[in-house]
Amino acid sequence: MKIKILLLLPILLPVFTFQSLAYDKKGKITGDLPNLKNQFDNVVITMRGFEEFGDAITTVDTVQAKGGKFEYHFSVPGTRMVSFTLLKNNEEVTVLAIKDAATSPQCGYFQEICLGNEDIKINNKYTFWPEDVVYCEGLKENKWYYAFDMNLAPAGDKVTKQFIKAHPNSYATLQAVFFQKLSFSNDELSDMLDLFSYDLKQSVTYLMIRKYLDKMMALEKMNYARNFNWLDINGTSYDFKTVLGDKKYVLLVFWSSTCKECSEEIAELKEFQEKYATLVSIVNLSVDNDYRKWKEAVDEEKIPWYNLSGLPNNKDGIREEYCVDTGPEFILVNSDGNAAIKNINTYFYGLKMDFIDILGTPLK
Incomplete structure (x- = not known):
């Protein structure tokens, strides 16, 4: 019996289509588990796609096993995360822990493996391992996914x-x-x-x-000053000239109320502001899409610099304008509205190193 369930999330990416890579290749899973042959009669193979790449599909297939052996053919767009659950008389026995033959002996086991359109073999020929630990040969993508x-x-x-x-x-x-x-x-x-x-x-x-x-x-x-028109929690609008004031630079800090790392950066940003208060104006730009959560976070953190967003009406404005989906991320802009540092920094430490190059004065 073969059951297939498709879970489709309401995410559409019409700009992209799965092209030649998607289904012009096929993969095969061959299982031979003699040490477990009397303990299972079916295998549930779950393949979970990556929502980030528009593949918001999970397939759940039940494959019959005989004498500990089973075979499964498939075709996936890119890669999927795959797990194996053994059944006996329609009841779960165990979820297999998989040792990738391509990884080092010190590497542990995976309950999910990253699998492309590859031919792999699963066995439990090593009897000194626990019964639910199996050895997988032929994996190509898994090692690099975890590495x-x-x-x-x-x-x-x-x-x-x-x-x-x-x-x-x-x-x-x-x-x-x-x-x-x-x-x-x-x-x-x-x-x-x-x-x-x-x-x-x-x-x-x-x-x-x-x-x-x-x-x-x-x-x-681009010139950041051109489209800079964001609101604070009270609905007051700020343009680039206003946030720049009499400073030489504007530091744009992308963050969200649900970002733990963003909160952890605040203390260091305060130290940074004290050091460069005469040179840099700091502006937090929120990528939140919930006005209430954003406002609560701003009130709670008591940040002494600008906190702006497109909320409540333009909830995707920051994301779309700057192509930033999460935080913390930083970009330094000069008084003309141009990027002073070539690329956005993910870590504040990297930004400080850039400041040493620009100003010749390290942050102590």
Whole structure:
């Protein structure tokens, strides 16, 4: 019996379509678990797409197993996160923990693996492992997905041009570039995108990064003063000339009320303001889409500089104008309204280093 459930979230990306990379290739999962052959008769294979790339689909297929063996054919756009649940008489037995053969012996197990259109084999030939731990051979994308996951890997474990040259067909690496895009300069990101294969350049992920890069390169050349017209929590409008005042620079700080990291930056920003009070005007630009939560956060934090947004009526205004979806992110603008630093900084530490270059005075 094969059951398929499609969970479609109300997210539409009409600009993008899955092209040749999506379904012109197929993958296969072959399972051989002799040590568990009497403990399960079906396998539930769950494949979860990445909403970030317009693939908001989860498929749940139940595949029959005989003598511990099963086989599953599939085709996915890019990659999916996959898990395996063993059933016996329609009752759950266990969720498999998967050891990726491509990773080092020190690497642990995964209950979800990142899988492209690959042919993989799952077995439990190593009897000294627990029964629910299986060995997976043939995985290509999984190792790089976890290696470049900034939530798991060290902050310095970033994608490099040298790595892309060696792995131009790795979709997981392309995805990692998407998630790490704010940590690269526009020139670095452009060079990286050029190194991916033709097939990956047809993918939704590539097109999204390219759209982001085009926007950032336009921002690099644009005059921020031109479209600067945002509101504080009381509905008072501010243009660029007003927030600049008699300062030389405006520091734009992108944040949201639900961003823990944004709150953690406030103390350092206050120290920064004291150091450069005569040179820099700080302006928080909120990417919140809930006016009440934004107002409560502003009142609670008691931040002594400008806090502006498009709310309550233009909730996507900041996001669309500056191509920024989250925080904390920082960009320094000079008195003419042009970017003083080439790319947006994800970390305030990076901004301080840029200030040393511009002003010759480090923040102590």
